[in-house]
Amino acid sequence: MKIVFLVRDLCHMGGVVTATQNMASALVRHHEVEIVALRKVRDASYFPLDERVEVRALTDLREHSHRYDGDDPLAHEFPIRYPYAANEKTPVVSRLAEKRLLEFFAETDADAVISSNPRITTMLAEAPGSFLRIAQEHSMPRIYAENVRKPLFEAYRKLDAVTVLSPEEKAGLSKVVPHVRDRISVLPNCVPDPGGPLSDGASKVVVTAGVLKKHKNFHGLVDAFETVVERHPDWRLRIYGDGSDRGALQRRIHDKNLYNHVQLMGPAFPVTAEFGKGAIFVLPSLREPFGLVTVEAMTRGLPVVSMDCDHGPRNILTPGTDGILVPNGDNAAMAEAIIELIEDDDRRTAMGRAAVRGAERFSEEASAERFGAILEHAALRRRLPGTADAEVLSGGDVRVTLAGAGADVLTEGLELVCRDVRGRQEPVRLPVVAGAALIPRRGTLGEGHWELGVASAKGPEKRLSVEHVDVTRLVSRRDTRATPGGGGLDVLLPHKDELGRLKVRSQVRERHAEVLSVTADEHAVVVEAEFWGERTLGAAAVLEGVNRADAERVLTVPLTVDEDGIRFRCALPLDTLVAAHEGDEEIWDFRLRTGDGGAARLAMLVTDVLEPYRVFKYPRPVRANPRARAAVEPRRRPLLGALRKHPEPESARTEVRPYFTVTAQFAVKTVTV
Helix, strand or coil: CEEEEEECCCCCCCHHHHHHHHHHHHHCCCCEEEEEECCECCCCCCCCCCCCCEEEECCECCCCCCCCCCCCHHHHCCCCCCCCCCCCCCCCCCHHHHHHHHHHHHHCCCCEEEECCHHHHHHHCCCCCCCEEEEECCCCHHHCCHHHHHHHHHHHCCCCEEEECCHHHHHHHHHHCHHHHHHEEECCCCCCCCCCCCCCCCCCEEEEECCCCHHHCHHHHHHHHHHHHHHCCCCEEEEECCCCCHHHHHHHHHHCCCCCCEEEEECCCCHHHHHCCCCEEEECCCEECCCHHHHHHHHCCCCEEEECCEECHHHHCCECCCEEEECCCCHHHHHHHHHHHHCCHHHHHHHHHHHHHHHHHHCHHHHHHHHHHHHHHHHHHHHCCCEEEEEECCCCCEEEEECCCCCCCCCCCCEEEEEECCCCCCCEEEECECCEEEECCCCCCCCEEEEEEEECCCCCEEECEEEEEECHHHHHCCCCCCCCCCECEEEEEEEECCCCEEEEEEEEECCEEEEEEEEECCCEEEEEEEEEECCCCCCCCEEEEEECCCCCCEEEEECEECCCCCEEEEEEEHHHHHHCCCCCEEEEEEEEECCCCCEEEEECCCCCCCCHHHHCCCCCCEEEEHHHHHHHCCCCCCCHHHCCCCCCCCCEEEEEEEEECCCCEEEEEEEEC
């Protein structure tokens, strides 16, 4: 397989560059691998790369290079499709780089193209060609800037796979972009053993490394080390790296008189060679998508003390075995954990040996195997059917028929997968036979909204888009209407969501009162409905209106029940509703109270209309309300009241508004007008 990684460049000391080159080196043992960079500004990368990996730069900005592109006017123009921040004064990625990236998409013979940059991902999603499209996220997409996040999440819909660094990030991203959660996989960074001497745990040096920025919490580590020095003044702390916080960090070290104990070592390459000189590694970060440097330290035999920050450390360390996790942001606990390892030589040595074994989970071999499984999964997923028709059958069952999409589409061993949109119920899996699956009306889907997908026996799953939905039988109510003693309500409504995906709304009620019609005139609001339940209605059944703001206030209205014991009619007198009106607004939610004391919500659910409140609109009669006269009479001002004569206020008027709520329940609102 030919695999191409897309990066902005390989010319800086960043985690994305390290992770990409490590993964490329791991995969090149079994695949043809190339890294394509949008720009090149220095002669070589800071990090090692297997010589078998091809590297290509689309634009060369090195002035001494015979391929120098700086003379091209497009090299200084902003791109058109590649996203950039509004406050950028000069383009980091130019129009020339964008143009050549588009040419690459049109010409490449790659089997899979992986974007390691969220901005590049938005262009990869629109690229022509039959290659697999994969986004490899090295950070936390949910915290990206809005101008990046919005087009990126839209681009995910057109990709074959999205990889993230931790299970927590997969769960969080799945909630933000639920329409692509079936293609999100966990892929930790690849961290090969760099070789070199291991720590013997004998030095009295604590080491750490990273970009010197606020969220890395090196200030907190300096504070913690002040406590360490008070009890163990012969120990030292070395901080490797550089960044915008360096000056402030140096001042803090001086202010605490720790300049003989804490040193800012600057950037080191490779930093793992420096880790071998330490005895303990500390990761003080308050936020960390993975923590590649933590695994690098483990390869050198260092036990780790780390903040339990989102998300990486808890997925890297085995607390108590190869490291210690302390509560995120608790610098005092970090100090105590360091002291604990300082004072226990045997434990420190044993945890260092365990760290080497723990780091093997992120080796080249293990990483290549994980990545290969994701590629295979993505290729199989692409072959799954992606569209379907849905039909409500006689009796209320729903048949889902997969649409044919060519001979290469997988059709054997498929299952229809129904997933609760809110994730509160276990998925329901139904067999696909001869290209179709049946969702029984009763006893299959619980109350809620369900999204539908198709899964193969080998694991991949794909959300289904819908071509045609036939709900005619819900419109005509054939075979779904209530029958005496026929049990409660079970009704399935297949529909297309705003993204064109197939969903099913399932309504399950032991007892239910289905609204058939509503009439409003100058005397009453008249409701006709039918009862769904194990028994028929008795003579003692009534309709109750419960005040939404005060459940103790209940209006009781008699019913007229048909001979079948199912259909009933109720007139809600306007005088009753107006007399109960207080203040500016009242809302009454209506339910059926059966003769045996049970209750059933009054709603419209046996219908093809997903949101009845948008469709069914009723007259709003207005009646005078003498009881509210005093409430609306204007108050007289103390001084002007004696001078001005106020006219007698007219009687307040109350408007009665029958309607359906967003959950399709029948309600009446009364409003002072």
